[in-house]
Amino acid sequence: MTAKVTLQDVERVAELANLELTRDETEGMLHDLDAILNYVDQLGELDTGSVAPLAQISELAGVGGRSSLRDDIVRPSLDRSVVMPEAPETDQVFFKVPKVIER
Amino acid sequence: MPSETSTTKSYVEKPKTLDEMRRGIASGQVKAAEIAAEYYERIARLNPSLNVYLSLTKERALEQASKVDAAAARGDSLGPLAGIPVGIKDVLIMCGAPSTAGSKILKGYHPPYDATVVARLESAGAVLLGKLNCDEFAMGSSNENSAYGPVRNPVDIDRVPGGSSGGSAAAVAANMAVATLGSDTGGSIRQPASFCGVVGVMPTYGRVSRYGLIAFASSLDRIGPFAANVRDAATLLGVIAGHDVNDATCSSAPVPDYIAESDKAVEALRIGVPAEYFGEGLDPEVRERIETGIDSLREAGCTVKPISLPHTRYAIPTYYLVATAEASANLARFDGVRYGYRSPSSATLSDMYRHSRDEGFGAEVKRRILLGTYALSAGYYDAYYLKAQKVRRLLADEFLRAFADVDAIVTPTAPTPAFKLGEKTGDPLAMYLADIYTVTASLAGICGVTVPCGETKAGLPVGMQILGAHLDEAIAFRVARAVEAAQS
Numbered sequence: 001m002t003a004k005v006t007l008q009d010v011e012r013v014a015e016l017a018n019l020e021l022t023r024d025e026t027e028g029m030l031h032d033l034d035a036i037l038n039y040v041d042q043l044g045e046l047d048t049g050s051v052a053p054l055a056q057i058s059e060l061a062g063v064g065g066r067s068s069l070r071d072d073i074v075r076p077s078l079d080r081s082v083v084m085p086e087a088p089e090t091d092q093v094f095f096k097v098p099k100v101i102e103r
Numbered sequence: 104m105p106s107e108t109s110t111t112k113s114y115v116e117k118p119k120t121l122d123e124m125r126r127g128i129a130s131g132q133v134k135a136a137e138i139a140a141e142y143y144e145r146i147a148r149l150n151p152s153l154n155v156y157l158s159l160t161k162e163r164a165l166e167q168a169s170k171v172d173a174a175a176a177r178g179d180s181l182g183p184l185a186g187i188p189v190g191i192k193d194v195l196i197m198c199g200a201p202s203t204a205g206s207k208i209l210k211g212y213h214p215p216y217d218a219t220v221v222a223r224l225e226s227a228g229a230v231l232l233g234k235l236n237c238d239e240f241a242m243g244s245s246n247e248n249s250a251y252g253p254v255r256n257p258v259d260i261d262r263v264p265g266g267s268s269g270g271s272a273a274a275v276a277a278n279m280a281v282a283t284l285g286s287d288t289g290g291s292i293r294q295p296a297s298f299c300g301v302v303g304v305m306p307t308y309g310r311v312s313r314y315g316l317i318a319f320a321s322s323l324d325r326i327g328p329f330a331a332n333v334r335d336a337a338t339l340l341g342v343i344a345g346h347d348v349n350d351a352t353c354s355s356a357p358v359p360d361y362i363a364e365s366d367k368a369v370e371a372l373r374i375g376v377p378a379e380y381f382g383e384g385l386d387p388e389v390r391e392r393i394e395t396g397i398d399s400l401r402e403a404g405c406t407v408k409p410i411s412l413p414h415t416r417y418a419i420p421t422y423y424l425v426a427t428a429e430a431s432a433n434l435a436r437f438d439g440v441r442y443g444y445r446s447p448s449s450a451t452l453s454d455m456y457r458h459s460r461d462e463g464f465g466a467e468v469k470r471r472i473l474l475g476t477y478a479l480s481a482g483y484y485d486a487y488y489l490k491a492q493k494v495r496r497l498l499a500d501e502f503l504r505a506f507a508d509v510d511a512i513v514t515p516t517a518p519t520p521a522f523k524l525g526e527k528t529g530d531p532l533a534m535y536l537a538d539i540y541t542v543t544a545s546l547a548g549i550c551g552v553t554v555p556c557g558e559t560k561a562g563l564p565v566g567m568q569i570l571g572a573h574l575d576e577a578i579a580f581r582v583a584r585a586v587e588a589a590q591s
Binding site (some may be wrong): 005009010012013014016017018019020021025028029032033035036037039040041042043044046048051052053054055056057058060070078082083086087088089095097098099100 | 212213214215216308309322348352354414416417419420421423424431435438439440441442443444445449450451452453454455456457458460461464466469470472473474476477480487489490491492493494495496497499503531532535547548573
């Protein structure tokens with residue numbers, strides 16, 4: 001089995017996914033991703049040149065029923081007073097996060 | 104309720120049927136509030152050993168039970184689930200109740216609204232007992248990925264209950280609820296139902312609204328019921344199925360009377376048996392039980408036809424690319440800003456995201472996010488994600504062609520009975536193969552019911568999977584009833 005993934009690949013993908021991995025975690029993930037990607041390589045055996053990708057089941061005949069789009073009518077949404085208490089840090093109006101802009 | 108004996112099956116107990124229980128409540132013979140109290144007593148007794156419930160919603164349950172009792176006392180007509188104790192997988196939200204999805208990152212989260220299925224169950228009279236343990240974000244096949252410890256299989260507590268809806272399956276097997284809801288993305292209802300010896304239903308994609316389901320892979324996720332018998336599972340699906348304006352992927356197709364449909368005879372139905380589901384890797388005892396089950400369908404008057412679904416072996420690699428890609432997008436919302444866990448000490452916003460996600464997510468969730476991000480990243484998208492979507496089309500087309508010739512397809516639900524705790528935790532790929540017979544139907548969007556079909560010599564349950572075409576749950580229920588009838 002040839003190595004498909006490098007340590008740098010795992011670090012790059014972790015950065016894209018906003019995950020911070022320890023050195024040990026990175027090495028474990030390198031091993032696992034490599035094994036999984038080698039396994040999925042068997043899809044290459046199939047000629048899919050003329051096959052359209054299937055992204056959503058509801059496009060298959062009859063599954064969706066009639067159009068599920070609803071009328072665009074303004075209706076009440078969740079009240080801020082029930083949503084804000086779930087946030088780790090707020091002033092009850094805005095979510096608070098560590099400083100983003102330096103000045 | 105009878106007390107447990109000291110045999111290996113000490114935790115298994117069959118709940119009363121919905122009809123029996125409803126009749127008792129409607130006639131005033133027994134109060135819904137008493138039933139709820141009995142269930143809470145049993146939960147308090149068994150939960151320390153089985154770890155099935157993560158939290159209880161006692162106040163809300165008892166309030167609902169007294170409403171049902173008051174309605175029964177007035178002689179009002181009662182809903183189809185009046186007074187029935189039901190458990191909810193912790194990936195479904197209930198207003199004000201903890202909803203962790205089995206993850207540390209949602210510890211302490213109290214959602215501000217009800218999932219559509221939760222609201223529909225309650226409108227039908229169900230008494231919702233609490234939230235059920237599961238693999239973190241429904242990612243797993245053994246329940247060992249829960250941040251709150253694994254669920255034990257009530258049949259044998261050294262074995263896994265299956266996953267990801269392990270708590271939902273175990274709760275019904277141990278009579279810690281009469282019925283439960285779970286979610287199924289690649290087998291997460293059917294495989295644990297099979298491991299615990301109960302009925303589990305994966306409805307057609309779009310049949311049940313997912314408003315209020317914590318998303319894993321949006322093109323695959325379904326919500327469905329677990330029950331001790333097929334008729335009760337059909338009753339629950341009838342309650343939760345149908346159009347919902349809050350979920351644009353939810354089908355507006357009419358909902359049939361599943362109970363009446365499941366009562367129909369199976370005579371003259373054409374049953375397909377795909378050779379690819381009986382090959383290498385299938386436990387010989389499981390094969391034997393399933394073949395006996397197929398014989399019973401033949402005896403009931405079905406025509407059994409061998410069929411071939413040659414692309415089946417590509418389903419697992421396709422599934423793990425599609426599901427992880429979607430998961431990586433869905434789980435981007437957990438960032439420590441609006442809800443859930445935030446790492447306490449971070450100087451910058453970017454550090455806060457990273458630390459919160461690193462400390463909040465478990466290893467399998469990180470593994471899948473990384474794999475999905477990789478499959479979607481520049482330079483790899485065509486080779487992995489797009490390729491998988493194309494193979495997905497081949498797999499769906501193959502089922503559509505098969506259903507032109509047969510009414511239902513039967514297979515084993517899982518290649519083996521429940522395995523031991525810890526047996527597969529070191530090898531993610533081996534764990535993924537536990538879903539080998541369930542993922543293809545997930546990718547194709549068709550429906551499937553698993554029904555108990557005997558047990559191994561060691562007493563471990565075996566499940567038969569009955570697949571129906573899109574929106575044809577009725578046929579799957581009918582066939583499942585026939586298999587169930589042959590067991591008794």
